[in-house]
Amino acid sequence: MNLRRDVFQAIADPTRRAILLLVASQSMTAGAIAGNFDTARPTVSKHLQILIECELLKQEQNGREIYYHLNPQKMKEIADYIEPFRKMWDDRFNKLEEIMKKYKGKK
Amino acid sequence: MELKTKINAESGRQDLVITREFDLPVELLFKAYVEPEIVEQWMGTKVLKLENKRHGSWQFETKNPGGNVVFRANGVIHEFSPERRIIRTFEMEGAPFGVQLEFLDFEKLSDERSKLNIHVVYQSVAQRDQLLQLPFAQGLNMAHNRLQEIVGKLK
Numbered sequence: 001m002n003l004r005r006d007v008f009q010a011i012a013d014p015t016r017r018a019i020l021l022l023v024a025s026q027s028m029t030a031g032a033i034a035g036n037f038d039t040a041r042p043t044v045s046k047h048l049q050i051l052i053e054c055e056l057l058k059q060e061q062n063g064r065e066i067y068y069h070l071n072p073q074k075m076k077e078i079a080d081y082i083e084p085f086r087k088m089w090d091d092r093f094n095k096l097e098e099i100m101k102k103y104k105g106k107k
Numbered sequence: 108m109e110l111k112t113k114i115n116a117e118s119g120r121q122d123l124v125i126t127r128e129f130d131l132p133v134e135l136l137f138k139a140y141v142e143p144e145i146v147e148q149w150m151g152t153k154v155l156k157l158e159n160k161r162h163g164s165w166q167f168e169t170k171n172p173g174g175n176v177v178f179r180a181n182g183v184i185h186e187f188s189p190e191r192r193i194i195r196t197f198e199m200e201g202a203p204f205g206v207q208l209e210f211l212d213f214e215k216l217s218d219e220r221s222k223l224n225i226h227v228v229y230q231s232v233a234q235r236d237q238l239l240q241l242p243f244a245q246g247l248n249m250a251h252n253r254l255q256e257i258v259g260k261l262k
Contacts, residue, residue, distance in 0.1 A: 009118055011118065012118040082239060085114060089112050089127070090110070090111060092149055093129070095148070095149040096129075096139045097129050100129075100138070103135065103145070104131070
């Protein structure tokens with residue numbers, strides 16, 4: 001539960017969400033990621049650290065460089081978290097819509 | 108794919124917003140919230156009481172096929188503005204989730220379309236997060252059981 005909440009705190013920050021979007025398409029070095037932001041390099045490093053700690057990002061050594069890439073499994077976990085709640089309401093509302101369309105037809 | 112029902116639950120907050128557009132005139136959408144026999148159909152619960160007025164109260168109850176109560180909830184109505192707004196509280200009985208405050212806004216989009224916006228405020232961030240997870244464990248199970256029951260009757 002605690003770890004999970006950390007994940008949600010991690011994605012609550014707009015810069016961290018932007019980082020996740022950036023590395024979603026390709027692995028990138030910290031320098032390349034930082035190049036996309038106006039913020040200072042240490043700030044970006046701190047964001048990367050948080051994303052690593054909650055396992056949203058993974059590091060990979062390639063020669064002398066460290067590349068960052070997305071951990072799809074963890075991302076899926078986030079998507080799944082709210083989905084059953086959303087689905088429950090979606091099912092209810094679909095039913096409501098269906099019932100009221102029939103009701104309308106009856107009148 | 109466009110999702111019909113959207114949930115906006117920002118992390119670290121003790122509230123969330125549920126939005127949904129309906130292919131229904133706002134009068135019919137609102138009716139689905141006030142007519143007990145219609146509420147029973149789409150919520151899948153029995154309506155014991157539903158006083159649609161300011162300072163009125165409501166109570167829902169669901170029993171399993173064995174006749175045991177598996178869900179009971181109640182609350183009071185703070186505002187009742189036909190086809191526009193309902194403000195009410197919601198409390199699940201015998202559950203540690205506290206009381207939540209719900210703002211339901213009904214909006215006319217066109218003669219045939221409407222939108223419902225539900226803003227739910229919980230007592231704490233932790234309670235909201237627990238309730239968000241509940242359907243995963245319990246609600247879905249119940250819906251599944253109900254579905255099996257209905258399908259069972261069809262056979």
